[in-house]
Amino acid sequence: MQKTGVNQSAMTVPYLKEFESQALAVLKEKSADKQKLKELLKRYATRYAKEYFAGT
C-alpha cells in the first residue's frame, strides 16, 4: 500500500523524478551545499509555477 502511495505521489508531483535525481547528486557531493539544494528547489518550484499552469 505504501509503495503504491509513493508511485502515486511521484506521478502527481510534477518534475519530482527529475528534481530528485539532481537533488541526490547535489547531496552526494563531498561538500553538500544546502544553498545549492535550495536553488535547485527554487528552480523547479518556479518552473512548476510558470509552466505547469500555462494556458490555464
Next chain:
Amino acid sequence: MQPDMRRNILLELENIGCLKHLKLELKPGVNIIKAPNASGKTSLIRGLTSMFSGRIPPAHILALDAAYGKVRIQYDGRIYERHFRRTPTGQVGSYGDFLPFADHRAFDAAVALAETGIVHKVTGGGKIFREYLENLSYGSYYSAIISAAQELIDEISRELAGPSFEKFEMLPLLLTELTDLHIKRDQIKEEIESVKARHEDAVRALAEKMEQKKAEFSKEEMRLSELENSLTQEEERERQLLSFLEVADGSSKVAVQLKEGILNSKNQQQRFREEIARQNKLLQNLRQDIVKLENQLEQKKTKPVEGMESLEKSLNDVNKAIILKEEEIQHAERFPQNDPRYPGRLVIEVRKELLRKIEWLNKVTEHFQEKYMRRMTSARLRFNSNVARAFEELGLKRFENIFLDQDFVLHIVRENGVRQPVETLSASEKLTVSLILMLAAKETFLPDFPLFVIDELTLSYDPARFKQIVNYVAKRVPYVIVTCLASEMPSKPEVVYAV
C-alpha cells in the same frame, strides 16, 4: 567472502600525525597494532580512514611540522595514494585516490574511536540515534530536502506577508474607499450645480424685476409727459380765455362764462400740477428702485456665490484624495518598474506564482516525508534485527533485548525484563553495547565494506569479552584492525596478527 579480499593490504604513511614514515602490512583476519602511548596508533588509524572517508579534516591528519604528507595503500593489485599539502597560509588540503570501497558512512559504521562516533555517544550516555541512522540510511538526504523546502516555504510566506503583498490584501478596502470618494465627488458636484442654478434663478429674477421697474418707469414717464402737455394746453386755454375776457363786456353773460372757464382752467391746472408733482415723486421712487436693483444685480453677478467657495474647496480636496487613492491602488496592484525582483509585474500574478511555488514545495515535502518515514522505519527495523542477532550469537545473556524505539531512543532490557537507562551501564557494558550497535550498523548499511577498525578501546575492557567480540566481528568482516597499548613494545606501531 570475495577472493580479492583475501589479499594483504600494504599501508605506507609519510608525515601523518606523529609518524614520519611507517610501513605496515594488514592481512585478512584480525590485525592487532600494538604500540606505547603517543607512538602514532591514532595517527595510523586517521591516515587509513582518510583513504575511504573524508570525515577527518586533512589538518588533523598531516603532521603539524610538515608541509606535505602521504598515505599510500596497495590493495587488490593496485596502488592508491592520497596527498596532504599545507598552503603558505597554513591551510591543509588533500587530493588523490580513495579506495574502491570508499564510503563516507564507513566512519560511523566501521571505525570505533573512543573520542568520536557511536562509542563516544554510548559511553557518554547518549540514547537518541535518529541522526546516526539518518546518516547511514541516507534518510539525511531526505531530511535535508525537507528542511530546505521548509526554509523556502518560510521565506516565500514571509515575502507574502511583506509590505507589497500586504497592500494587495488591502486592495478591496482601497477600492471601496475610492468608490466612496467618487460618490462624495458626485454629491459635491451636484450640490455645486444646485447652488449655481439657485444663484442664476436669483439673478434672473432680479433682472426681470428690474425690467418690470424700467417698463413701469417708461410708462409713468409717458404719463408725466401727457400731464405736462395737458397742463400746457390748459395754460394755453386760460391765456385764450383771458384774451377773450379782455375784449368781452365785463357784465355780459359771455364774460361771466369766460371767468368761470378761467377759474375752471386754473383749477384744472392746479390738479395737473399736483398730479405732475406726484408723478415726479413716483418716477423718482422708480428710479431709485431701478438703481437699487441694478446694484443688487451687479453684486449678484460679481460677488462669489454664497457657499460655493467651501464646496469648490471640498471638491478640490476630494479630487486630490482620489488621485492619491488611485496611486495607492496602482502600487497595490503592480510592482514599481524599478522593483529588483518583479519590475512592473501585477501583484496578483506574482502572488499566484508564489502560492504555486509553495504548493509544489509542499507536495515535495509531503513526498519526501513519506519516503523518509519509510526509509527510517525500515532502517530501524533492520538495525534492531542485526543488534538482536549479534547479542544472541555472542550469547550475552545479561541482556534480553536492545533496540531503538520509533523515536530512535535506545532501550536496554535486562534478562529479567527490567529496563536499564544506558547511562547506568558499567563502562565495560557501554563499550560492548556501542561495538555491537556499530557492527549492526555496518551489517545493515555497509554489508560489503571490508574493514572494521577499533582504536584503543581495551583500557577499560574485560579482555575475554573483547576477544569474543573481535572474533565475532572477524567472522563478518575481512579485515579487522585493532590498536592497543603495549608499554614493552618498540617506539612505533607493529602488527600482531591474530588470525
